[in-house]
Amino acid sequence: MHFGLSEEQQELAGAVRTLVERRAGQVDLRSATQAERGYDEALWQTLCGQIGVAALAVPEEYGGAGFSSFETHVVLETLGHSLTPTPLLGSGVLATRAVLLAGTPDDCARLLPPLAEGTQVAALAWADTSGHWRLDGSDVRATRDGNSWRLDGVATLVHDARAADLLLVVASTDEGARLFRADLSSGVERSATPALDLTLQLDRVTFRSAPAAPVGDVLGEQLATLHAEAAVAVTALQVGGAQGALDRTVAHLKEREQFGRPLGSFQALKHRVADLLVAVETSRSISWSAAWASAQGDVDVVRRAALAKAWCSESFSTVAAEMVQLHGGIAITWEHDAHLYFKRAHATGELFGSAREHRRLLTA
Known part of the structure; x- marks a missing residue:
């Protein structure tokens, strides 16, 4: 096949x-x-x-x-x-x-x-103040105000909230978790969160009696599915980043010379790069498998997502660390891209659950 x-x-x-x-x-x-x-x-x-x-x-x-x-x-x-x-x-x-x-x-x-x-950009506020995407709701509380709803609380690690034209919120209610559309005209404060990865914009959103409208009804298994699909999407960024780091490392080893020979000609470095290739290809396979299961609505998507997120997070971190090592001193300079791949690897390793958290899901 x-x-x-x-x-x-x-x-x-x-x-x-x-x-x-x-x-x-x-x-x-x-x-x-x-x-x-x-x-x-x-x-x-x-x-x-x-x-x-x-x-x-x-x-x-x-x-x-x-x-x-x-x-x-x-x-x-x-x-x-x-x-x-x-x-x-x-x-x-x-x-x-x-x-x-x-x-x-x-x-x-x-x-x-x-x-x-693409005429509007939306953001989803979900992670609580400890930086976890909970399956039972969030630290934002939604309460009825007559025929309307009000939101109070704080959401962290919100992707692109500052740029959002539409802000969706996973909030806790007396009946359970629900999705809301926040009214951005009042009661909503958005502030930037300094992030390790400069290429990911994360924000903190504070709600103070902010008007909101419900989207759908009480959430059940949808939150677990959404969490799994988000983790799978992050593995796509990880696989792409790992491939980019490997490509740049191989190009450097071909161009850089030591003792009159390209670095890539040394057998020890060839073995290290071969190991990185295996890490990238296995990550791509498991990421695609989880993405295919997600696209087909497979009931096993949560388990596949956990497998993919755990594997791809550690593989990308390994490839990025080796990229820094194999580039030598220039890899830690601000002008070089190696540190950006290293930071992307560690940042995405925590998004929607670390490798350790996903392995715990597999054994639960």
Whole structure:
């Protein structure tokens, strides 16, 4: 059995790669992270307008392209290769999937079209003050105020909250966890969280009697599914990042000379790079397997996600650490990209559960 990308999926990855490389000549990675929204808005609009990256996993009846989450996974892996910052993870995966899992058809028809077009960016506030994405709700409390709802509490590690036009919130109620759409006009304070990874924009959101409207009904297994799908999406960034780190390391070993020979000609270094290749390829296989299960609605998606997140987190950390070692002293300079891959590896290793937490899920 051949397990690989279809011709259309390969073309999708190639188109995204071409756009990113072309735009990088005008706005480099560091400039993009320092932009007002934390990413290159022109590139994001091009990715949405020409390729439709935000619409891939949205059903056609809600303004999407009607593909599956696996196509989005392919795009995330491609973006991860170059560490390109975009709101695709926060808006195109977390927020979009939250609406699809929790919302009614009317909710989806109202909220999803602008997200699919890329004209709006959404953020999902969920993690509690200790930085955990709980399956029973969050530290934000929703209470009834007559016929309306009010939100109080704090959410942390919210992706791209400062840039969000739509803020969705997983909040605790007397009946259980529910999804809400927060009114950004009052009672909502968004502040940046200094992050290890400069390419991921994380924010802290404080709610003080903020007006909100419910999206769908009480959440049950949807939160576990959403958590698993988010973890799988993060593995796409990890696999892409690991491949990018390996590619740059191999190129360096071919160019750098020591004792009159390229570094890559030394047998000991060849063995180390071969081990890194194994780490990258096994990570890609397990990540794709989990992504396929997620796209097909497999009942085993939670277990597959835990396997993939644990494996890919540790593999990416290993590859990134070896990248720093094999580049020697230049890898720890601010101008070199090696430290960015190292930081991305450790940051994504904690997003939606560390390797240790996911292994604990497997043995529970």
